[in-house]
Amino acid sequence: MVFIRVKKVKGFDYYYLVKSQWDSKRKISMQHTIKYLGKAADVTIDSIPPEYRNNPKILSLLASVSQEHENKVVVTAAYKEQASLAEFYDDILRPVLYDVGYLWQENKLDIGMEHVCSNTANKTIHKITDSIKPNERMENIIICTPDGELHNIACNIIESLLFEKGFRVINVSPSIPTDSMINYIDETKPVMILISVTLKDNIGSTVRLIKKISTIFSIPILVGGLAVNHSSDIERKNIEAISPSVRVIVNSPLSAIVKTVKGIVKGNNTGNFKNLEPELVV
Numbered sequence: 001m002v003f004i005r006v007k008k009v010k011g012f013d014y015y016y017l018v019k020s021q022w023d024s025k026r027k028i029s030m031q032h033t034i035k036y037l038g039k040a041a042d043v044t045i046d047s048i049p050p051e052y053r054n055n056p057k058i059l060s061l062l063a064s065v066s067q068e069h070e071n072k073v074v075v076t077a078a079y080k081e082q083a084s085l086a087e088f089y090d091d092i093l094r095p096v097l098y099d100v101g102y103l104w105q106e107n108k109l110d111i112g113m114e115h116v117c118s119n120t121a122n123k124t125i126h127k128i129t130d131s132i133k134p135n136e137r138m139e140n141i142i143i144c145t146p147d148g149e150l151h152n153i154a155c156n157i158i159e160s161l162l163f164e165k166g167f168r169v170i171n172v173s174p175s176i177p178t179d180s181m182i183n184y185i186d187e188t189k190p191v192m193i194l195i196s197v198t199l200k201d202n203i204g205s206t207v208r209l210i211k212k213i214s215t216i217f218s219i220p221i222l223v224g225g226l227a228v229n230h231s232s233d234i235e236r237k238n239i240e241a242i243s244p245s246v247r248v249i250v251n252s253p254l255s256a257i258v259k260t261v262k263g264i265v266k267g268n269n270t271g272n273f274k275n276l277e278p279e280l281v282v
């Protein structure tokens, strides 16, 4: 069997074309390097010896790498053209991901490409976040998803933005059990907790999480995400009725979310939204 082996050196991936053969005497699989292919980003079909170019494993790896590389170049170029980080996420990255979801739903994009797109989005966000200089006097904010929720690109985006605004964001997404969350809150003493919920089916676990947190701590909790954007007024009111510390934020631009967070941290550390200035709640 022939495949491409990846070696990571100083953060870069390097590829080797490798043959794996079963050694029946020693009862182990032996791997022989056929060819060193070089830095992953530079490997093309021409780097592969002709006799292995039709191998489906090799073709699919090369296709995903070149697609991911191409996506990253386009996305990074788009980021540099935007006036602010919030605008880049709101006006470029989120609409692209919504389109990806629509194309997947319409069977016009397969699941593999959907994964490539969401991995590219996450890598881009991490790259941007890593380039931001941390602030010395940072307050802790926890961002998480409820149990069962695997969508966490929004958490990474909000983390990136709040980090840029000088908060230390503890991003525990995706999906950890409620008890671990409680331990995290106890250890890190956040000034606020943000919960992102995408699937309507996860509203139930969101409600359980909020109930658990608010019986133990008095910390402001903001809830947002696709599931609450698509919920009814009554469903939102039911979430807010759990505790006066809870506020549901619907269809809000990222710049307004940042404003809300800053307002709460500055003026209201009691965990009770009743004290909050109305214009800060979107």
Ligand code: B12
Pocket: 090, 093, 094, 097, 098, 099, 100, 101, 102, 104, 105, 114, 115, 118, 122, 148, 149, 150, 151, 152, 153, 154, 155, 157, 194, 195, 196, 197, 198, 199, 200, 201, 222, 223, 224, 225, 226, 229, 249, 252, 253, 254, 257
């Ligand atoms: C990427 C993606 C995935 C990836 C997720 C990878 C990852 N690490 O996140 C993978 C492949 C794992 C995935 C899996 C699934 N997915 Co999916 N996925 C998506 C996709 C394409 C993009 C999601 C995204 O990141 N959007 C971009 C972010 C930035 O937007 P956002 O979440 O709305 O966040 C913004 C606001 O809502 C707000 N916000 C968000 N959180 C919070 C929190 C607070 C406190 C505040 C204030 C604001 C706020 O701010 C954000 C920035 O503006 C969407 C399409 C879509 N329309 O979103 C489908 C989508 C969400 N997925 C969907 C489905 C059905 C699934 C699966 C059930 C598919 C399956 N059968 O397996 C699974 C479920 C997995 C699970 N248990 O969670 C459906 C959900 C339908 C529904 N109405 O419930 C969608 C809408 C696709 C579709 N059109 O049908 N998915």
